[in-house]
Amino acid sequence: xxxxxxxxxxxxxxxxxxxxxxxxxxxxxxxxxxxxxxxxxxxxxxxxxxxxxxxxxxxxxxxxxxxxxxxxxxxxxxxxxxxxxxxxxxxxxxxxxxxxxxxxxxxxxxxxxxxxxxxxxxxxxxxxxxxxxxxxxxxxxxxxxxxxxxxxxxxxxxxxxxxxxxxxxxxxxxxxxxxxxxxxxxxxxxxxxxxxxxxxxxxxxxxxxxxxxxxxxxxxxxxxxxxxxxxxxxxxxxxxxxxxxxxxxxxxxxxxxxxxxxx
Amino acid sequence: xxxxxxxxxxxxxxxxxxxxxxxxxxxxxxxxxxxxxxxxxxxxxxxxxxxxxxxxxxxxxxxxxxxxxxxxxxxxxxxxxxxxxxxxxxxxxxxxxxxxxxxxxxxxxxxxxxxxxxxxxxxxxxxxxxxxxxxxxxxxxxxxxxxxxxxxxxxxxxxxxxxxxxxxxxxxxxxxxxxxxxxxxxxxxxxxxxxxxxxxxxxxxxxxxxxxxxxxxxxxxxxxxxxxxxxxxxxxxxxxxxxxxxxxxxxxxxxxxxxxxx
Amino acid sequence: xxxxxxxxxxxxxxxxxxxxxxxxxxxxxxxxxxxxxxxxxxxxxxxxxxxxxxxxxxxxxxxxxxxxxxxxxxxxxxxxxxxxxxxxxxxxxxxxxxxxxxxxxxxxxxxxxxxxxxxxxxxxxxxxxxxxxxxxxxxxxxxxxxxxxxxxxxxxxxxxxxxxxxxxxxxxxxxxxxxxxxxxxxxxxxxxxxxxxxxxxxxxxxxxxxxxxxxxxxxxxxxxxxxxxxxxxxxxxxxxxxxxxxxxxxxxxxxxxxxxxxxxxxxxxxxxxxxxxxxxxxxxxxxxxxxxxxxxxxxxxxxxxxxxxxxxxxxxxxxxxxxxxxxxxxxx
Numbered sequence: 001x002x003x004x005x006x007x008x009x010x011x012x013x014x015x016x017x018x019x020x021x022x023x024x025x026x027x028x029x030x031x032x033x034x035x036x037x038x039x040x041x042x043x044x045x046x047x048x049x050x051x052x053x054x055x056x057x058x059x060x061x062x063x064x065x066x067x068x069x070x071x072x073x074x075x076x077x078x079x080x081x082x083x084x085x086x087x088x089x090x091x092x093x094x095x096x097x098x099x100x101x102x103x104x105x106x107x108x109x110x111x112x113x114x115x116x117x118x119x120x121x122x123x124x125x126x127x128x129x130x131x132x133x134x135x136x137x138x139x140x141x142x143x144x145x146x147x148x149x150x151x152x153x154x155x156x157x158x159x160x161x162x163x164x165x166x167x168x169x170x171x172x173x174x175x176x177x178x179x180x181x182x183x184x185x186x187x188x189x190x191x192x193x194x195x196x197x198x199x200x201x202x203x204x205x206x207x208x209x210x211x212x213x214x215x216x217x218x219x220x221x222x223x224x225x226x227x228x229x230x231x232x233x234x235x236x237x238x239x240x241x242x243x244x245x246x247x248x249x250x251x252x253x254x255x256x257x258x259x260x261x262x263x
Numbered sequence: 264x265x266x267x268x269x270x271x272x273x274x275x276x277x278x279x280x281x282x283x284x285x286x287x288x289x290x291x292x293x294x295x296x297x298x299x300x301x302x303x304x305x306x307x308x309x310x311x312x313x314x315x316x317x318x319x320x321x322x323x324x325x326x327x328x329x330x331x332x333x334x335x336x337x338x339x340x341x342x343x344x345x346x347x348x349x350x351x352x353x354x355x356x357x358x359x360x361x362x363x364x365x366x367x368x369x370x371x372x373x374x375x376x377x378x379x380x381x382x383x384x385x386x387x388x389x390x391x392x393x394x395x396x397x398x399x400x401x402x403x404x405x406x407x408x409x410x411x412x413x414x415x416x417x418x419x420x421x422x423x424x425x426x427x428x429x430x431x432x433x434x435x436x437x438x439x440x441x442x443x444x445x446x447x448x449x450x451x452x453x454x455x456x457x458x459x460x461x462x463x464x465x466x467x468x469x470x471x472x473x474x475x476x477x478x479x480x481x482x483x484x485x486x487x488x489x490x491x492x493x494x495x496x497x498x499x500x501x502x503x504x505x506x507x508x509x510x511x512x513x514x515x516x517x518x519x520x521x522x523x524x525x
Numbered sequence: 526x527x528x529x530x531x532x533x534x535x536x537x538x539x540x541x542x543x544x545x546x547x548x549x550x551x552x553x554x555x556x557x558x559x560x561x562x563x564x565x566x567x568x569x570x571x572x573x574x575x576x577x578x579x580x581x582x583x584x585x586x587x588x589x590x591x592x593x594x595x596x597x598x599x600x601x602x603x604x605x606x607x608x609x610x611x612x613x614x615x616x617x618x619x620x621x622x623x624x625x626x627x628x629x630x631x632x633x634x635x636x637x638x639x640x641x642x643x644x645x646x647x648x649x650x651x652x653x654x655x656x657x658x659x660x661x662x663x664x665x666x667x668x669x670x671x672x673x674x675x676x677x678x679x680x681x682x683x684x685x686x687x688x689x690x691x692x693x694x695x696x697x698x699x700x701x702x703x704x705x706x707x708x709x710x711x712x713x714x715x716x717x718x719x720x721x722x723x724x725x726x727x728x729x730x731x732x733x734x735x736x737x738x739x740x741x742x743x744x745x746x747x748x749x750x751x752x753x754x755x756x757x758x759x760x761x762x763x764x765x766x767x768x769x770x771x772x773x774x775x776x777x778x779x780x781x782x783x784x785x786x787x788x789x790x791x792x793x794x795x796x797x798x799x800x801x802x803x804x805x806x807x808x809x810x811x812x813x814x815x816x817x818x819x820x821x822x823x824x825x826x827x828x829x830x831x832x833x834x835x836x837x838x839x840x841x842x843x844x845x846x847x848x849x850x851x852x853x854x855x856x857x
Contacts (some may be wrong), residue, residue, distance in 0.1 A: 018341065021332050024324075028399050029353050032365030033376060039368055055850050056842055078274055085271040089264055095478040097272065099515050105454075106507030108461030108481045111500040114488060115282040118289065122735030126281070132720045132736065139528040143278055162356030197355060207481075211727075215679050218853020222719075224358040224464075228723065229682040231364060231468075232600045233839070234625070240368075243361040250356030255349060259437050314732035381609070389610040471610045472597040473563075489568065489726045491733075491753040 012127035033247070041242035044061025051241035059218040061245060067134065067222070068202035071141040075198050076191055086150070087157045105147045108205025116140050117212050132214030137222070140208040145198035152194025153187055160186050196257030200250040286504060290497040301487070301495040302502055306475050310483040311502060316391070316468075317479065319461045321398040325455050329406025330448060334440070336407075337414040338422075354403045363468025364402050367391055389471030394479065397465035402458040406451030413447035414440075449517050457510045460503060540656055543807060561591035562781055567599035567622075567684070568726050569746060570770075572647070573801045574616075577794045586784035598724045599684040605629060606775075613778040616645060616770065618684045618725075621831040623771045635775040641806040645772035645789050646745075646798045649819060650692035650765045653732060653740040653747040656756040662739050663760055665696045669713040676720050676737035678728040680845050685725030689741040690769050691825060693835060696764035699821040712848045717718040733757060743768055744816070748802030764821035770803075 041048050051057065086098055104112065116139060130136040136142040160183060168178045206224040213220040221229075223246050230239035290298050296459040301307060335341075336348055369375050370387035380387055387393045399435065421443070425435045441448075463481040480503050487495030541745055566574060572595065583585035597603065599618035603625050607611045615632070616621055623643075626632040637643035654662050660673065664821065678686035693714055697707035699737035719737055722728040725746060732740035733755045740747075740757075747759035772789055788794055795805040804816050828834050838844045 017331050018335055021328065021335060022347070024328050025332075025347075025350060025403075029350065032369055032400065033353065033357070035368040036361060036365045054399070056539075056841070056853075058848070059853060080272075081267060082271045082275065085264075085268050091266050091268065095515070099511050100275055100510050102457075102515075103279055103507065104285065105459040106461065107509050108463055108484070108500075108503055108507075110481050111286065111461075111462045111503060112282070114484070114496065114500065115285050117734070118285050119282055125285070132731075139278075142279075143282070146278065147375060147412065171498050195472065201354045204356070204360050204361070210723060211314065215682075215723055216718070216721050217679070217681075219680075220787045224360045225682075225723065227358070228360050229679065231360075231604070232598070232682045232723075234604070235841075236364070236368075239364060243358070243364065246358060247356055247361065251353070253353050254356055255412060258352075262346075285616065339671055367608050372607065374608075377609060381604075386609070386611075388608060389605060471595055472602075473593055473595045476593060490571070491730075491750065491755065 025172050036240045036247075037242055039237060040244045042237045042240070047237060048241050049243075050233075051238040051243055054238070056217050056221075057226055057242050060221050060223045063134075063219075063221070063241065064203055064223040065249065066248070067138055067141060068199050069139055071145060071202050072195050072199045073140060075145055075149045077121070077144070079194060079198075080153055080187065080191060083153035083157055088155060101147050101150050104145075109144060110207070110211070112143055112164050113140060113208035116143060116208065120212070128149035131212050132216070132220065132229045134213075134220055137209060137213040137220055140212045141202045141205060144205055144208055145201050148198035148201065149191060152190045152197070156187055156190040157183075162165050164256035196253050199253055203246055203250050280492050283504070286497055289493060290501045293494050297494050298498040298501070301498045301506055303493070306478070307483065307495075307499060309475050310478050310499070313394075313478065314460060314480040314503075315393075317395060317462070318456055319430055320395050321402060321459050322452060322455045324399060325403055326406050326448065326452055328403070330408045330410055330444070330453055333410035333444075334436075335415055337411055338419070351404050354400055356378065357400075359401065359462070359464025360399055360468065362465035365413065366396055366465075368467050384456045387467050389473070390477065393469040394466050394477065396413050397469055398459050398462050401465060402455035405454040405458065406448060409451035410447040413444045417443045417467050433521045446517055449513075453510055453513050457507060460506050460510070505521075533633065539771050540733065542674065544728055548854070551607055554815055560589075560780055561614040562779060562785060563593045563611045564614045564616065564785075565595045565602050565606055565610060566616040567602055567618040567709060567755045567770075568596045568616075568724070569743070569749065570616065570798075570801075570803075571596045571644075572749070573798055573803070574656045576797050577789060580793065580797070581785055581788045586781065586788065590785075591838050592658055596698070598682075599756050601628065602680070607801045613782040614619070614772065614774055616772040616789075617771065618768075618770055619688065619831065620769070620771050621835060622684060622771060624831075626775070630747070631775050631777075632773055633776055637775070640787070640790050642769075643767045643773055644806050645786075646803040647806060648745045648768045648770075648802075649761060649822070650656035650741045650768065651742060651744045651747055653729070653742045653750070653757050655761060656758050658760065660738050660800045663709070663763060665693060665714075665760070668693075668741075669710065669717060670737060673717050673739065674719045674737040675739055675741065676722075676732045677718055677741040678725050679721035679723055680839060681726075682723040683725055683726075685743065686721075687834075687839060688743070688766060690838065691828065692739070692766040694838075695766050695823050695827060696762065696821070698824055698827070699764040708848075715848050715852055718819055744804070753800070761819055763819055764823070765819050767822055767824045769824070 030100050082101070086094065116136070119126065119133055120128050120136055120139060122129055130139065165178050167184055172218070173181070204224055206228070210225055211223055213222060215221050215225050223242060227239045229241050230236070230242065332351065336344060341491060367388055370393060371377050371382060372381070387396070421439050422435050422439065425439050431436070466479055467482060467485070470479070470482060472478065472482070480499055484496050484499045486502070487499060530794060549666070564574060572589065576593050577655050582590060599622050603617060603622035606615060606626055609630050610766070620637070623632055626823045627634045627636070641842050652662055652668070654660070661674070662668065667673065680686040686696070690711065694707050694711055698704070716837060717783060720728070720731050722731050725742065728740060729746050729750060731737070733750055744759065744761065747757060750757050772786055774786050790806065792807060792810065793808050795807050799805050799810055799812070804811050825834060826832055840846065
């Protein structure tokens, strides 16, 4: 087999493969998002601003961002805790528990919504009636965002070098101090990556939330439900405008998280 | 450690195990026969078939895209690389309701391309192609994001060695690169499949709810629930959950393999 | 193994193209002769049409006609048709959802000059309560008593909710109260609203699953729930609004659509509607024992018709919007 001049062949491939990739991405993702953005500014900048500052829209956005932040914070704590237990602890059934983590991810959102409703609604078998409240809303979001932080932290925790921890312990540091000073800094990029994905997911969640939150304007109505309502009322421009705001929030966050050295 | 363990397990039990238990309980509340019957009606079967069709179309396409893009991002330099890299995550940031809205703005009757497709007799929205587009959108990033870190980890030594020995780029890819990223690809495929199976919001907006034609399994769950047929809703959920469990199991097996390799 | 990998992917892509192609034509496979019609309807009369359609297919006009059916929220369905969902016959919950199609040229503007003014069924707004009516809810005033939890859908996402709101508002006007009093009543009512589901059917689900003391609903929804075994009763208040549901063929409808619309208004089909809990548009078929006539029954025309009502009440800064905002700001 003759040795081909490798360089030119590879150089020729980039434009083709790159072109196909960019085309696919454009058709599937960019074009739809461009259509929404264009629609949002259909009536000009003034109309966009008016739609976005509608009191009900502002309330929905505030609630969405607020609850998503709280849920993400809880996830950071519980997610890291669960990852820690899964990596460092040994007990019967650990494999099964490990599998469970991915369940919310594999379960359709509407199914999650239905079950949470059955569980925490008025006929709650566990006596917890929090449906149609912000608590119920938070629980639905906790359910769907569970895997993100856990799965981001697990691999990093596995690879972490135990030597420093052992050294710290031998020098008399308590387990919490060791964790805080030695382990946590190593986990930070993973936690940031996982929690930013969790936050982005929580921001846009619809299927599970629309059933359990009660959709009370100003109280439990989230951004995605507000957008849905505006579409229903033929205010497509308003829907697109608020969509753009939600999108921007998520994109900015993902970009910031990426800069803190993801993967 | 014990305290941590019980906290973690308690949290998981409350958040996950109990809801799953409820699904199974409600499914078989009226007996196995009733449950079996509701998942074997023609409409139910069509719904499951349609969901699987979505998966079978969206996942391979995204896999091709994913592997190609990951290679481009990790093995090549070009202008705009970091822009491309950030764009990949966009689907994670978009609410399903917005996806549906976007597709209607593009392919609906008064959309950007509505006329063109209508003139050629092709229906995108309120038909299978629109639902496929929505599904592809939501599971786009997974394969890329799973393959990228693997490509980075394995480094380029072997590939370079192969090339100095005279292998063509294609041969290098099939013989060296692909086997090395196999697990990453597999994991990405599994994640995309899970996402595609469970898609509801975006598909709901573009499906048109045509009974027996554009109703996926998730849409059927909603329809059964709203028709006062809880057994129908929960049993369809069980089937979806079982498909999800199969995905989960595969994830788990791949994860174990990956850990052994690492 | 590598080669078969590639072949497998190629085969799947080919399959995708084929499947997409099949999906693209979209029509029901109608064998020659009968033709096929698309019915796009709102969600609640599904059980009715599932019987009326086969009955129609037994008639001469309906011989060999195949149907594709789509059911969903009335507003959602109207938007879908505007967005390109093929429809030969549309049957929605309220007239504005049809008028939007007139604006887009999809329905003839004289659709409401046909038999029964273009309507195929009617109902009234009622109070759905727990079996035995433990809280003894009988009048609109009972709904604003402290401690009473009311369920009604979100007026901005549900056509059904608009009927409910106008019934509530109208009940006050019907009793002789002023507009200001009626608006104040609405505010008291919304204070007691615990959940606002995005559609009427979802609100019914919420109620039957145990939430709330009273659901403001259509009479036919309450009857459907009872027929499906749910433990609910309902009370027809003295003052309430007449809900009128339109049906019409579209402008580009295929052959058979107009015949189907006529059939749906015929006595034979109307009897099916009556069985399933609707008040027939044919007054002779309304059994007064089963469907009592409320003393203070009024129609939307009393308030200027839907376009005036939509502008005044359901615009973002309309009456309802302001009430929601006041309540939200106070407690949010």
